[in-house]
Amino acid sequence: MKISEINNMTNSNYLVVLFCASAGKNGEELGIDEEQIVLFVYLLYDVPNNKVVAVQQHYCRPTPNELSETVITDDCKQETGLDEDIIKNAQPLDHVMDEFDRFLVAKGIHPDHGGKSFCLTTDGPNHIRQAMHPECGNKNINLPQYLYSYYDLRKEFVKMYKAENITNIGNMLDYLGLPRDQSSEYGIRQCQEMASILHRLIVDGHIFGEPDVVNERLEPGICSKSDIVDDEVVVRARGLPWQSSDQDIARFFKGLNIAKGGVALCLSPQGRRNGEALVRFQDQEMRDLAIRRHKHHIGQRYIEVYKATGKDFLNVAGGSNSEAQAFLSRGGEVIIRMRGLPFTATTQQVPNGIHFIMVR
Structure with missing residues (x-):
């Protein structure tokens, strides 16, 4: 040749x-x-x-x-x-x-x-x-x-x-x-x-x-309840430190490609993080590799990793807020939920540089 x-x-x-x-x-x-x-x-x-x-x-x-x-x-x-x-x-x-x-x-x-x-x-x-x-x-x-x-x-x-x-x-x-x-x-x-x-x-x-x-970082994004999520790309992670963020979870799965906006933190009925998260990967190969990290550690804590379903992910991550979708499409990277605000609160009372979405 x-x-x-x-x-x-x-x-x-x-x-x-x-x-x-x-x-x-x-x-x-x-x-x-x-x-x-x-x-x-x-x-x-x-x-x-x-x-x-x-x-x-x-x-x-x-x-x-x-x-x-x-x-x-x-x-x-x-x-x-x-x-x-x-x-x-x-x-x-x-x-x-x-x-x-x-x-x-x-x-x-x-x-x-x-x-x-x-x-x-x-x-x-x-x-x-x-x-x-x-x-x-x-x-x-x-x-x-x-x-x-x-x-x-x-x-x-x-x-x-x-x-x-x-x-x-x-x-x-x-x-x-x-x-x-x-x-x-x-x-x-x-x-x-x-x-x-x-x-x-x-x-x-x-x-x-x-x-x-290999993806270098977790890309921000949000998921709609109308999205279709394959059952073969999702895991549930349990035993997470309560203060864990989506970036902490992405670091735990470092080397594996997580889908855009693919980390959904689970909340208790009181609205607090409960030590669980649903993670959506790019494909089945990544999900299968993630399963092998069952009982790997974050600090002193071992994390349990199990298969989950697309429905599980949507139940936690699925949203219908079109304003939030538009915010992320313009390059925004972080969405926070503020609770306990006065009912009369206005967007003008939020610090400059933060795009405020009022939900009644």
Whole structure:
């Protein structure tokens, strides 16, 4: 295949294969137990020349906390073969992220230094959405823009070959008749095997379209009772601190795309928050990932996450106020409800800069 033809297969000159392992469960269960990242591996793939340029591996030292009694669990040791003493003496995640950034600069592909374009590639969504974004959010590590989009190798594989039951790297290798990589290091082995799959995809003419995108923030919006909300995109979160805002709940689900105006706080009959919220996600994939955060924590409190229905969401979030809809459409971001106002209150008595909607 000609290089000019390969260049048309993706918007990026390079793909950066990314792989993480946590101190607890990994694979399909990565992120389910809130364990921190202990292994961070990346591989640079030159798309026009269809070859591996470099691969780097870093160990990460977890931050001690009351939720983790050991540095790495037996599950992690058994699956990854990692040594606890190596992890204890490793750099913290923020230092490893800085190393990754310097690697991109050195290879001439960092977007802030005039580099050639690249996009991340992962085996499934967990590495980005369930590990990297939640942990960096908890540790107040600012993620660069390039970590907000990625190609899901499994999705690209299914698009190309119309294959079924593709749930891991091994399934893809077996489908294509490709051998397992013989590298001794667990993470490097995963990245090299993904590179073999990428090579075959490119040779077979696969076109990489638009990457998956991680939303940076919760977009404001309101919902009408006449809206149709799919039952497969809603969860109920219970056990929230009473003072939790919609932004606090969005942070709990960091890495997952919540629909516009998709957080509805439940109120008691007295009009107070009751520690529950209905959350509407962008699609079923996001909802299914959200369910895996059942009993994850906000501070010391664990939060229960269950499936809910579109009707549940509308019962809490649905409104019919056309003025509020118009306010948000003009760029307004926050609506508050004021109770106990004198019946004679007027819009002129509200501070300047606040658009007041009188409801009698």
